[in-house]
Amino acid sequence: MKEPSACGKRCASRFEQFVQPCLAELLGSALFLFIGCLSVIENGTDTGLLQPALVHGLGTGIMTTIFGNISGGYFNPAVSLLATVTGGLHLVMLIPYWISQLCGALIGAALAKVVSPEEKFWNASGAAFVTVQDEGQVVGALVAEIILTALLALVVCMTAINEMHSPLVPYTVGLSVTVCTLAGGAVSGACMNPARAFGPAVMANHWDFHWIYWLGPILASLIVGLLIRLFTGDGKTCLILKR
Amino acid sequence: MKEPSACGKRCASRFEQFVQPCLAELLGSALFLFIGCLSVIENGTDTGLLQPALVHGLGTGIMTTIFGNISGGYFNPAVSLLATVTGGLHLVMLIPYWISQLCGALIGAALAKVVSPEEKFWNASGAAFVTVQDEGQVVGALVAEIILTALLALVVCMTAINEMHSPLVPYTVGLSVTVCTLAGGAVSGACMNPARAFGPAVMANHWDFHWIYWLGPILASLIVGLLIRLFTGDGKTCLILKR
Amino acid sequence: MKEPSACGKRCASRFEQFVQPCLAELLGSALFLFIGCLSVIENGTDTGLLQPALVHGLGTGIMTTIFGNISGGYFNPAVSLLATVTGGLHLVMLIPYWISQLCGALIGAALAKVVSPEEKFWNASGAAFVTVQDEGQVVGALVAEIILTALLALVVCMTAINEMHSPLVPYTVGLSVTVCTLAGGAVSGACMNPARAFGPAVMANHWDFHWIYWLGPILASLIVGLLIRLFTGDGKTCLILKR
Amino acid sequence: MKEPSACGKRCASRFEQFVQPCLAELLGSALFLFIGCLSVIENGTDTGLLQPALVHGLGTGIMTTIFGNISGGYFNPAVSLLATVTGGLHLVMLIPYWISQLCGALIGAALAKVVSPEEKFWNASGAAFVTVQDEGQVVGALVAEIILTALLALVVCMTAINEMHSPLVPYTVGLSVTVCTLAGGAVSGACMNPARAFGPAVMANHWDFHWIYWLGPILASLIVGLLIRLFTGDGKTCLILKR
Numbered sequence: 001m002k003e004p005s006a007c008g009k010r011c012a013s014r015f016e017q018f019v020q021p022c023l024a025e026l027l028g029s030a031l032f033l034f035i036g037c038l039s040v041i042e043n044g045t046d047t048g049l050l051q052p053a054l055v056h057g058l059g060t061g062i063m064t065t066i067f068g069n070i071s072g073g074y075f076n077p078a079v080s081l082l083a084t085v086t087g088g089l090h091l092v093m094l095i096p097y098w099i100s101q102l103c104g105a106l107i108g109a110a111l112a113k114v115v116s117p118e119e120k121f122w123n124a125s126g127a128a129f130v131t132v133q134d135e136g137q138v139v140g141a142l143v144a145e146i147i148l149t150a151l152l153a154l155v156v157c158m159t160a161i162n163e164m165h166s167p168l169v170p171y172t173v174g175l176s177v178t179v180c181t182l183a184g185g186a187v188s189g190a191c192m193n194p195a196r197a198f199g200p201a202v203m204a205n206h207w208d209f210h211w212i213y214w215l216g217p218i219l220a221s222l223i224v225g226l227l228i229r230l231f232t233g234d235g236k237t238c239l240i241l242k243r
Numbered sequence: 244m245k246e247p248s249a250c251g252k253r254c255a256s257r258f259e260q261f262v263q264p265c266l267a268e269l270l271g272s273a274l275f276l277f278i279g280c281l282s283v284i285e286n287g288t289d290t291g292l293l294q295p296a297l298v299h300g301l302g303t304g305i306m307t308t309i310f311g312n313i314s315g316g317y318f319n320p321a322v323s324l325l326a327t328v329t330g331g332l333h334l335v336m337l338i339p340y341w342i343s344q345l346c347g348a349l350i351g352a353a354l355a356k357v358v359s360p361e362e363k364f365w366n367a368s369g370a371a372f373v374t375v376q377d378e379g380q381v382v383g384a385l386v387a388e389i390i391l392t393a394l395l396a397l398v399v400c401m402t403a404i405n406e407m408h409s410p411l412v413p414y415t416v417g418l419s420v421t422v423c424t425l426a427g428g429a430v431s432g433a434c435m436n437p438a439r440a441f442g443p444a445v446m447a448n449h450w451d452f453h454w455i456y457w458l459g460p461i462l463a464s465l466i467v468g469l470l471i472r473l474f475t476g477d478g479k480t481c482l483i484l485k486r
Numbered sequence: 487m488k489e490p491s492a493c494g495k496r497c498a499s500r501f502e503q504f505v506q507p508c509l510a511e512l513l514g515s516a517l518f519l520f521i522g523c524l525s526v527i528e529n530g531t532d533t534g535l536l537q538p539a540l541v542h543g544l545g546t547g548i549m550t551t552i553f554g555n556i557s558g559g560y561f562n563p564a565v566s567l568l569a570t571v572t573g574g575l576h577l578v579m580l581i582p583y584w585i586s587q588l589c590g591a592l593i594g595a596a597l598a599k600v601v602s603p604e605e606k607f608w609n610a611s612g613a614a615f616v617t618v619q620d621e622g623q624v625v626g627a628l629v630a631e632i633i634l635t636a637l638l639a640l641v642v643c644m645t646a647i648n649e650m651h652s653p654l655v656p657y658t659v660g661l662s663v664t665v666c667t668l669a670g671g672a673v674s675g676a677c678m679n680p681a682r683a684f685g686p687a688v689m690a691n692h693w694d695f696h697w698i699y700w701l702g703p704i705l706a707s708l709i710v711g712l713l714i715r716l717f718t719g720d721g722k723t724c725l726i727l728k729r
Numbered sequence: 730m731k732e733p734s735a736c737g738k739r740c741a742s743r744f745e746q747f748v749q750p751c752l753a754e755l756l757g758s759a760l761f762l763f764i765g766c767l768s769v770i771e772n773g774t775d776t777g778l779l780q781p782a783l784v785h786g787l788g789t790g791i792m793t794t795i796f797g798n799i800s801g802g803y804f805n806p807a808v809s810l811l812a813t814v815t816g817g818l819h820l821v822m823l824i825p826y827w828i829s830q831l832c833g834a835l836i837g838a839a840l841a842k843v844v845s846p847e848e849k850f851w852n853a854s855g856a857a858f859v860t861v862q863d864e865g866q867v868v869g870a871l872v873a874e875i876i877l878t879a880l881l882a883l884v885v886c887m888t889a890i891n892e893m894h895s896p897l898v899p900y901t902v903g904l905s906v907t908v909c910t911l912a913g914g915a916v917s918g919a920c921m922n923p924a925r926a927f928g929p930a931v932m933a934n935h936w937d938f939h940w941i942y943w944l945g946p947i948l949a950s951l952i953v954g955l956l957i958r959l960f961t962g963d964g965k966t967c968l969i970l971k972r
Contacts, residue, residue, distance in 0.1 A: 031394050035426035042429040044291040048530040055425050058418045065415050066401035115383040115430050140601040151517050158552035166653035167409035172551050175544045182541050183521035186528040187601050274880050278912035285915040287777040298911050301904045308901050309887035358869040358916050410895035534773040626844040637760050644795035652896035658794050661787045668784050669764035672771040673844050
């Protein structure tokens, strides 16, 4: 199917600026959720958090490497919000990105359900976040989600949005996901990504304490983003500690 | 043995363009299969999929680093097919590459058999893929192989064939093998490579559901390759989301 | 809050040269201690030292990547001392850095305590170093801390202070932390960082053999730093084996 | 101690060309053996070969990163021999390098013995290679050592000696050590380095089948080196498959 040349420059440009990035976020989110959910559903008992931590972290690094130039490679509504607040993403794209990411998450989680044996799927609650089981854990989990997402947000700001010129940038972001998962996985699940929480929650219809994984990451992104905006003052989007 | 200068330019050029790449694919496939099969045959019970996932992934990264400039560093019939479809490999080289890869796979799997204690070799079915045991698993395994190979194919397209200029490209490809193995290893074995399946299948004479590891990867490569060709339209080999 | 332009150039420069680096050391140390302590408090029994080794090592790599240009990215009183001795850090900044690092360590360890279930926190003694239990282990632990910190100090000198131009420098430093933790974690805890020891020691009020984690790292930094100074002779800060 | 200027240019140059590289090989080998032996002596039962594989591999990458410009960063008599055969190291330096590497290995293994609890040290035979226990394993172990060292030798040739310009070269070499250890550790120990075998063998006075770890690696280095020399023909030191 050729790009119809009659469509003209404006049409092609709209495709490149709008449709293409949304498709990249959708496809990337679907693949990220597929491998991420499988790494939890099929996780053995002998390797602790290593398998999910490596899959989510390296998966983030790989997906951001290949889609970064097209859409920024967020696959995460909270990080997209941060990028909007700090000027890395145009406001008009935020809602389309969120929709793409959540749709991608649904597709990825659904495909993970399709290929998993039913018993394993339900034992793992379909990779939905089940770390928080009672009210007593809520405060700790919420604080952990906020701090861990703030760490991730800081890394994204200081490397990707700040345009550090290094081929390692996608992996610095990815490894911060690995590190946060290993550190906080047993406290809150170390989600840091509402889309990652949403997809499997729909598939397993598991909604207990689901709000933590929206409130925590979004709050952290807003805090980090506003701090950066406040400290930089004028038009140029710099970072909190860099004038 | 000196390169005979009487042979002239044409002969030397043929050696460089034809014999040398095939030898590289053969040698690389043999070494890749040797360490890959050993990592499964000698795998302990305490580290889940970590040992095979790291060996196959980092092994891919290392082999592609050292042979990439000579042959492209595929070591995988499905990825070679993808490269042919997307214009990264000349059609006339496809069959020689396939033969080199399958011969290399046989040599590597045979050497792994030679150095392994017989009991361990047969306990692991010689590192042949035995994840699928009954008909009920076939659909899930086939879908998993298709999606995981599509992820790998997408990474290869967006980095190596698209000539992303970064020393990390071989490791981005390699780590996508690691990630896919950790995510899908318990579902389908996460083969993504017919040659990897073929070598140990011959050595252990294990052919149950062997067709999955040819059909899945080749289908995925064709789908990704054709999508890219369709969306790009004319001569220049671009990528699906890049006009 | 705009940078008040009335303050003038001197004020802004003082902010950049003094306040900003100290804030970076404080924030970085707090985040490093938070994830580091959690990785020990929440460590499972099946993965040995892998979880803490990866979190401390990759965490060092990530934090040094994002704060390196602002403060040098030390987060470690012993390494700051080394940098002062070898000329990488101005003497007047040493005490402010130490205070920032120790305050950050307290904040990070306190936050880790807040989010951890009480039982797990006390089982792990709040991630304080408890490897040395009796007098018989003291010599081995002290020697191990000295050698491991010397290795880390040598890596810092040869890469960061020596201004090796490679995006991998922060990860070479970080991976040396991983390697030392895996090698020496069971002997001495492989602390190599008085701030890392201090934070959780306060939170768990655990001070047995605490001095080892100050004496060992500081001694190692002094030895490596002086060797480098002696061998280089004059003003230019070169390395021990490089004239 | 100032470099005495009276000594003149010749003396300084001799220091730089002869003493300095030997000191680097000695120091690097000592640190590599120290962490390597400790990673085996203190290895838990839950993480299989991961701890030694990561420490030896990443340790190689780190040491080669920091000493590569001074001495080449071999720390391995077999790899030094390969470099001599392929023209990467002057013949006159080979014996001094070997002596430095073996002395360093002794120092490192001795220090590992000093800091280890006696029981753990003897349980692990001081990290000497004890994988081969009876005559029946000899052939498999020898073949494995030859193939694994050949893989390592090929990686060294194609990256370091071939002067591939990438900051990843030391880690490509290091990760090939990790991969070979994970794949072949249970077959032969995956030593690939006579110095690594020699140091702990002296400390634990364990010499059973010790010759395998000299014959295998040296044979592999000679084979790979000669193949390269034969195929390249004239003065320029190219690689086997590169004309």
